[in-house]
Amino acid sequence: MAKVKIASTWLECCSGCHMSLLDLDEKLVELLSKIEFDASPITDIKEFHPVDVGIVEGSVGNEEQLEVLKKIRENSKILIALGDCACFGGIPAMRNFFKKEDVLKRVYIETESTVNPKKTIPHVDVPELFPAVKPIDQFVKVDVYIPGCPPDPRAIEYALKELLEGRIPVIPTELLSYE
Amino acid sequence: MAQKLEIFPVTRVEGHGKVTIYLNDAGEVEKTYFHVTQVRGFEKFCEGRVFWEMPVITQRACGICPVSHHLASAKATDKLLGVEIPPTAKKLRELMHMGQIVQSHSLHFFHLASPDLLFGMDADPKIRNVVGVVEKHPDLALRGVKLRKYGQEVIKILGGKRIHPRFAIPGGVSKGLSVEERDSLLKDIDWVISELKDTVKLIRNLAEEWGDKFRNFASFPSLYMGLVDEKGNLDLYHGKIRLCDYRGKIIDEFSEDNYLEKIGEWVEPWSYMKFPFYKDFGYPEGSYRVGPLGRINCCDDISTPLAKEELKIFRDMIGSRVAEGSLFYHYARMIEALHAAEKLKELLEDPDITGTELRAVSRDFNPEGVGVLEAPRGTLIHHYKINESGEIIKANLIVATVNNNNAMNKAVELVAKEYIKGPDVKEGFLNMVEVAIRCYDPCLSCATHALGKMPLEILIYDSEGNGLRKLVRDL
Numbered sequence: 238m239a240k241v242k243i244a245s246t247w248l249e250c251c252s253g254c255h256m257s258l259l260d261l262d263e264k265l266v267e268l269l270s271k272i273e274f275d276a277s278p279i280t281d282i283k284e285f286h287p288v289d290v291g292i293v294e295g296s297v298g299n300e301e302q303l304e305v306l307k308k309i310r311e312n313s314k315i316l317i318a319l320g321d322c323a324c325f326g327g328i329p330a331m332r333n334f335f336k337k338e339d340v341l342k343r344v345y346i347e348t349e350s351t352v353n354p355k356k357t358i359p360h361v362d363v364p365e366l367f368p369a370v371k372p373i374d375q376f377v378k379v380d381v382y383i384p385g386c387p388p389d390p391r392a393i394e395y396a397l398k399e400l401l402e403g404r405i406p407v408i409p410t411e412l413l414s415y416e
Numbered sequence: 417m418a419q420k421l422e423i424f425p426v427t428r429v430e431g432h433g434k435v436t437i438y439l440n441d442a443g444e445v446e447k448t449y450f451h452v453t454q455v456r457g458f459e460k461f462c463e464g465r466v467f468w469e470m471p472v473i474t475q476r477a478c479g480i481c482p483v484s485h486h487l488a489s490a491k492a493t494d495k496l497l498g499v500e501i502p503p504t505a506k507k508l509r510e511l512m513h514m515g516q517i518v519q520s521h522s523l524h525f526f527h528l529a530s531p532d533l534l535f536g537m538d539a540d541p542k543i544r545n546v547v548g549v550v551e552k553h554p555d556l557a558l559r560g561v562k563l564r565k566y567g568q569e570v571i572k573i574l575g576g577k578r579i580h581p582r583f584a585i586p587g588g589v590s591k592g593l594s595v596e597e598r599d600s601l602l603k604d605i606d607w608v609i610s611e612l613k614d615t616v617k618l619i620r621n622l623a624e625e626w627g628d629k630f631r632n633f634a635s636f637p638s639l640y641m642g643l644v645d646e647k648g649n650l651d652l653y654h655g656k657i658r659l660c661d662y663r664g665k666i667i668d669e670f671s672e673d674n675y676l677e678k679i680g681e682w683v684e685p686w687s688y689m690k691f692p693f694y695k696d697f698g699y700p701e702g703s704y705r706v707g708p709l710g711r712i713n714c715c716d717d718i719s720t721p722l723a724k725e726e727l728k729i730f731r732d733m734i735g736s737r738v739a740e741g742s743l744f745y746h747y748a749r750m751i752e753a754l755h756a757a758e759k760l761k762e763l764l765e766d767p768d769i770t771g772t773e774l775r776a777v778s779r780d781f782n783p784e785g786v787g788v789l790e791a792p793r794g795t796l797i798h799h800y801k802i803n804e805s806g807e808i809i810k811a812n813l814i815v816a817t818v819n820n821n822n823a824m825n826k827a828v829e830l831v832a833k834e835y836i837k838g839p840d841v842k843e844g845f846l847n848m849v850e851v852a853i854r855c856y857d858p859c860l861s862c863a864t865h866a867l868g869k870m871p872l873e874i875l876i877y878d879s880e881g882n883g884l885r886k887l888v889r890d891l
Contacts, residue, residue, distance in 0.1 A: 251476050251477060251482070252480055254479065255479070256578075256579050257579055259527065260568060262565045265561075266557065266561060269547055269550055273547075274547060279528070280541075281545060281850075282541070283424065283425060299453075327476070328476040329456050331473075332461045340457035340461070344455060345683050348459055348681070349810070349812045350676055350680060350812055352695075357683045359688050360685055362436060362449070364453055
């Protein structure tokens, strides 16, 4: 049987959900006989190709992230929102209580250790921030939600195994966590 | 016409980054930039939160070493309370930190860096990843998985879960370690130590086989920074911040409470990541390197016996006190992982570790507190100011990876200038640029705490700034 192709990406987030995937430990090694990673932070494949399952960690806070999100959606038959940031916005959405100009001013001009005589705010070759950070289903259709900060590795394993069996996973309540 | 090459995203690093390489009319590399393309704004959005939430919120800066933020933050909040925490709490926090060093260093070496070292930097990208390692070197891959698992289990036993645990609180910790839990961790520790000893040997053999290619890869003089204990030994958790120069001469030693007098952060328009520097030397002359090599270069010695022996072999091999080649980061990283495992055993065998006095209390607040420790990727500083109600009014973070920003830019420049001639660049050469960055194990999640994350890309532009080519590596 051909391996199930998976792509994954991380947007506005901490990478913890991908780490939770690695926390499957030996089980992930076993799963590798059934799945194949396409574009992903752990491979050197940089462009998305058509895959069976796309996994997105993180919310959307800038234009580059939105572009990446659209690309993985277009290429994925099934899209998973992995973790609280992708599902609900998560900790990065705490920024929404502030104006983005105030965030940038604090970080690049006001912080106690910053030495910035020209009051430079990065703007060259870096993507512009959106005024607010939003979960991914505000922009694209999501097929499966796995909340948690990060989700329990067992929830990720359950979802992947259901998908390998051709079913859309419904995560059992005991594996769900909302934080 | 001059041109611009782009690598995007940089892969097998943690977070989002890209590299832009400008070529001149003759096709030679003229300028290079390593950009971090994300900022999140922790330093703003923590304002108004109560300080005891900080160890839980700030660890969301990073899912790779959340424990670093969790503990540095807790240390800063201890200062807000003005307390010395009980010995058991102190040792349990350090135990968790050592678990993290083992898991994070193993993750980096086996899952992210080893494909370049085992298969060669210009190997077929189809196998040059962790899945390739699983297929071609299953024993080694399994070793990496199990070492990481051990470190993560230490964290889980103490903090309830492996990623974003809830353990450290202002003034101490929320839970003790039972005798059964301690025994379960002691059961495997000798195996962990022995596997890490073998891994140090593996990287040493690779360094010897590669010879000058290893030694000279992205090699440049700089300042180095790391924590040392009162005897000058490597210390990953407590201690004073030491800066030394490229000969190993001590330039300065200071407490975290004085960091603002010593360290500044420069801002460049083309990256969301700032550029820290030693203020006495100014920017960019005062740029320094942190992380495993920074620490190994700074310390006089290591207190645990096996790592001590390995440090001696390391220094004999390079023939000097300080190693400058970026690939030596991998070697230094595994010596540290071995030290952390030995330290884990030491702490687990300490009778205090199963003590029950876990928290100091205080009814007064100090207006300000600074916490520091050595995160896997380098010196990490959390600094908070609060009002009378305990709400955060200012938060400032200098995150491990940020300290290496200038070094990573330098490493990219050196490698690009050496290997890239003209716009028709082979994939393997582009990977070398990424290999240079990977030495620093950059955690762009952390680095973009303020900003965001970073994938890596290489762009080629002409002299007028028109995009000529985007080298998105592909299969």
